[in-house]
Amino acid sequence: MKNNYLFLPLLSLSLLLTSGLQAQQKQIADRIVAHVNDNIILKSEIDQSVADYMRQSQVQGQRVQFSLELWFNFLESAIDNYVLLEKAQIDSIVVSDDEVELRMDQRIRELTARAGSEQALEETFGKSILQLKADFREDFRQQMITSRVQQGKMQSISITRPEVNQFFENIPTDSLPTIPEQVALSQIVILPPAKDNAKENAFEFAKQLRDSILVHGKSIEELARRHSDDQGSARNGGLLPLMSLDELVSEYSAAASALQPGGISKVVETQFGYHVIKLNRRVGDRIETNHILITVDNEES
Structure with a gap:
């Protein structure tokens, strides 16, 4: 069966998670929390992503509490993104500046509508609209590139019936759940237009x-x-x-x-x-x- 991550063996992905993360620990300026090939992911990058997400949630009328699970979800997403960006570089997948600007303008309009005004949005983030665009431009570019990699990968996946059969045949019998008694029914349902x-x-x-x-x-x-x-x-x-x-x-x-x-x-x-x-x-x-x-x-x- 073809794997959605066939390109993963090409990458030397080493995750260097550090323990601790307690709020009471002594403040550290920054540290590396993961390596993806030659790329490093800093704790401050994940902290910033989580903070931005919580601010966006506030704009949307939601209250998101910080948790370690939330933090590690963003770390996992960052690792996935770097892997996909490596694949995009191999496949020469790019996104134009105009495409990024168009998507960014659309997102700013959405957030402004939810905040009520540009001023309210700027107060929530503590930055001007121009600063927000400058800060998030590269993030938008990366998101659009990784999305294209995923779409291209999914289109190339083909699973055959023999592969499905082989997968289930390889499952140990004692790992299969007990199936309760069932009945098979046939019916014809005709819904009026x-x-x-x-x-x-x-x-x-x-x-x-x-x-x-x-x-x-x-x-x-x-x-x-x-x-x-x-x-x-x-x-x-x-x-x-x-x-x-x-x-x-x-x-x-x-x-x-x-x-x-x-x-x-x-x-x-x-x-x-x-x-x-x-x-x-x-x-x-x-x-x-x-x-x-x-x-x-x-x-x-």
């Missing part, structure tokens, strides 16, 4: 919820709990934990993978209805999202 006004109403409601997030600063978690028709995730604020892109319907995965962390999608139509999606984080080919689902009422007159 959705009426045009029902689809339009569902779409407009989803659009209103999206506007509430972007324009009025509402949190997607709050709106998902109140309005999402996906009962499985609604109680958790619409959270879909880390999932590979191929576990999601294609329209959803395409929209979510095009976002930067913290970004809000346009209204996305799938077989289940209309979604508003927020990308929380990306780890390799897996993504964590929150979403609001508005289904189409087929009985609506």
Whole structure:
């Protein structure tokens, strides 16, 4: 079976994690926390990324508490990014300055809408808009490059039926879970076609919820709990934990993978209805999202 990280053996990845990290320890100016080939990752870089994430969450009306788990998640993401950037260099994948500027302007507009004004956004970060762009320009470039590497890698993956069979045959019998008694059923379900006004109403409601997030600063978690028709995730604020892109319907995965962390999608139509999606984080080919689902009422007159 082909591996999503075929290029990993080409890289000498050595993780040099240091113990400690207690708040009470003596202050150290900086230290190396990981090596990826010739690249080093400094503790201060991860600290800054976590701080920026917490400030962005504040702009979006969320309160994120610092934790070691959060810190190590950002370290893991930084290592993944360096590995992907090495692969991008090998494959000569680049992103133009215009593309970076366009994506950055879009992100600044989103954050400004949530903060309420440019002044409020600048006060939250303690920096001017120009300073924010200067600080984050290289981060945006790297995110866009790694996203293209991931997309190209996924497109090249091909898994055959014999490979799947071989994988399951190699699992030790005593490691397989006990399968409870099951029955097989067949059924035919015929749903009436959705009426045009029902689809339009569902779409407009989803659009209103999206506007509430972007324009009025509402949190997607709050709106998902109140309005999402996906009962499985609604109680958790619409959270879909880390999932590979191929576990999601294609329209959803395409929209979510095009976002930067913290970004809000346009209204996305799938077989289940209309979604508003927020990308929380990306780890390799897996993504964590929150979403609001508005289904189409087929009985609506």
